[in-house]
Amino acid sequence: MSILSPPQASPHAAAVEAAPETRRQRRRGNLTGLLFAVPALILLGVFHVWASVFNVAMSLTDWSLGGASFVGLRNYLELVGSAEFQNSLVVTLFFVVGTVPVTILLALPIAYALQYRLAKFHLYRVLVFTPYVVPTVASAMVWGVIFGSNQGSLANWILSWFGADxxxxxxxxxGVLNLLLEPLGVRLPGLWAGPSVALCVAMLAQIWHMLGFAVIVLLSGLAGIGEEVREAARMDGAGEFRILRSVVVPLLSPTILFLAVISLIFAVREFNIIYVLTGGGPQGSSETLSMLMVRQFYEDNELGRGATTGTFLALSVAALTLVQFWISRKRVHYE
Amino acid sequence: MSESRTTNRLLRRAGNLPAHLGLAAVCLVLLVPLYWMVTTALKPLQEALATPPTLWPHHPAFSNFVEALRQAPFARYLANTVLTAVLTGVGNVVIGSLAGYALARGRFRGRGALLAFVLASVMVPAEATFIPNYVTIRDLGWYDSYLALVMPWLVGAFSVFLYRQSFHSLPESLLEAARLDGCSEFRMFRSVAFPLVRTTSLTVFVLSFVWTWNALLWPLLVTSRPELRVLQLGLTAFQTEGGVYVNLLMAATVLSVAPVLVLFATSQRLVISGIAEGALK
Incomplete structure (x- = not known):
């Protein structure tokens, strides 16, 4: 069932129509329905719908603390051409590509083992899911201490085992590619060097946060795959890993696709982890789209420009959400 | 015969050993940050900064918690967070269920508008509405108040959507019986339909509660008085104001995480299924 499907005539509607309905009754039903909907209409109307329209309107002005005047598409043209925006697009891409596939690849064997091997051991599920429950501000604080710059921080201590400074x-x-290429004396310029070390720490924190969520979603997909299929593969002499790769993963692909899209949305929207760990720095190397938006608004007081970045953010998430709707409709058809 | 059965069972258990080892390792690694948080919170400053680090607190300093509480009013932050999270949770259940019921069951003027609003709001991420909402809140004179923290998130499109789905799948016969008994539409909603979608209510409550509990950016934008700080905001303020006292920072972090973990430990099945259901719908 998708939100996009047209309202279906329920049997109840037919029953009501069959009984002769007086105009007064119908008007009263009309009014009740409206009364039920009014609080949501007002709140969604003001803080979501109007806000979205208002955001686009603001993006067409040079709104700042001093006042606002209409500037047309200037913000958009300037933003697209600006180094900080291009940087934030690439950084967002790094963050998404560096977290989503890794999380899913790690979650697959865990979910598989939980579903088929250790279904009775509920404690594992609870432990795997626990990081997701920890508020991201708190977990980012902890990762910040683990990756502290003092010699005795956990990360630096582990480095010292390998004799590293x-x-x-x-x-x-x-950039991490420059770290790898250092022994060869090669240096890549700017973003070609890949995500910065600081951004990678944020990615690690994001993966830690999302892993349990991914496992739970995959488990619900696995629950829909019958034992017979695996049994048949086993009869044919397939090993456990082969079954996972050639039988379970293909059957699970709708769930995996769905999980990928919803994790993409989460990653694009992530703010807390990056804000607490790096604040977007150093030199903007972890400034994602949402971090850039907040900086333009909160630090530079450029509401118009911030709204412009917000529009880009909204458009990318809206596109992903449409894909998600489309997939969840598909998913129902598979079942 | 019973002997062979026992052997079988033992064999099967042995077969599960690699899975057990693997998952135990995964869980251990996943718990390292939480372990580090708690142990750092218990170390005196000198030990917390020692090289090499101690693997457990050699001189546990429970006074860190007292000191953290003395330096910042975390009880107040916690109260603010609980208040806003409960209000948005209840708001989403009440307002969301009413609207979802109307969408699923009734034909009324404004139905099309509501459906369009829900659709539009589901598509636009909340972050992208923060700047215009900040202006709206300021113009309403709500800046730096509980209203600013709660009002915009009192109902989410997703809650309306979840309720619409559940009400839509209720068996018609139940409601028809109530209607023949002359029940008013509201009575029918309250006494028949709403109690039947209890699981949806739990999901909606958990999701909205967690969302508000974890919110940092919105409170940061619309409040400035320390009395209005929620936990997440108080924690980041403590980080910038507290400087390098990692042990106190971790003690404060433990205090902010403890209620969530206790709640999770007591109702983990509910939370896990609630979040899974919320994600899958």
Whole structure:
């Protein structure tokens, strides 16, 4: 069932129509329905619908603390051409690509083992899911301490086992590709060097946060796959890994696709983890779209520009949401 | 015979050993940050910054919690957070169920508008409405008040949508019986339909509660008085104001996480199924 499907005539509607209805009754039903809907109409109307329209309107002005005048598409043209916006698009892409596939790949074997091997051991599910319950501000605080720049932080201590020097993780803007290529004496310029060390710490925190969620979604998909299919594969002499790869994953693909899209949406929207860990720095190397929007608004007081970035954010999430609707409709058809 | 059955069972258990080992390892790794949080919170400052780090607090300092509470009013932050989270949870259940019921069951003027509003709001992420909503809140004179924290999130499109789905799938016969008994539409909603969608109410409540509990950006934008700080905001303020006292920062973090973990531990089945259901609908 999708929200996009047209309202279906329920049997109840037919029954009502069959009974001769007086005009007064109908008017009263009309009024009751409206009364039920009024609070939601007002709140959604003001804080979501009007806000979205207002956001686009603001993006067409140079709104700041001093006042606002209409500037047409200037904000959009300037933003698209600006280095900070292009940077934030690439950083968002790094963050998404560096977290979503890793999370799903890690979650698959865990969900598989939980469903088919250890279904009776509920404690594992609880433990795996626990990180997702921890508020992201708190978990980012903890990751910040683990990746502290002091010599005795957990991350630097682990580095010292390998004889490496302590790093200042969260203020390290070096691209990870440059770290790998350092021994060869190669240096890639700017964003070609890949996500910065600081951004990678944020990605790690995001993966830790999302893993349990991914496992739970995959488990619900696995619950729909019958035992016979696996049994048949086993009869044919397939090993456990082969069954996972050639039988379970293909059958699970609608769930995996759905999980991928919903994780993409979460990753694009993530704010807390990056804000607490790096604040967007160093040198903008972890400034995603939403971080850029907040900086333009909160620090630079450029409401018009912030709204413009907000429109881009809204458009990308809306596109992903449409894909998600489309998939969840497909999913129902598979079942 | 019973002997062979026992052997079978033992064999099967042995077959599960790799899975057990693997998952135990995964769980251990996943719990490292939480372990580090608690142990750092218990270390005196000198130990918390020691090189190499101690793996458990050699001189546990429970006074860290007292000190953290002395430096910032976390009880107040907690009360603010609980208040806003409960209000948005209840708001979403009440307003969302009414609207969802109207959408699923009735034909009324404004139905099309509501459906369009719900659709539009589901598509636009809340973050993208923060700047215009900030202006709206300011113009309403609600800046720096509980109203600013709660009002915009009192009902989400997603809650309306979830309720619409559940009410739509209720068996018609139940409601028809009530209607023949001369029940008013509201009575029917309250006494028949609403109690039947209890699981949806739980899901909606949990999702909205968690959303508000975790919110940082919105409270940051619309409040400035320390008395109005919610936990997440109070924690980030503590981080910037508290400087390098990692042990106190972790003690404060433990205090902010503890209620959530206790709640989760007591109702984990409910929370897990609620979040899974919310994601899958």
């Amino acid at each position: 302590p790093r200042q993780w969260l203020v390290d803007g070096t």
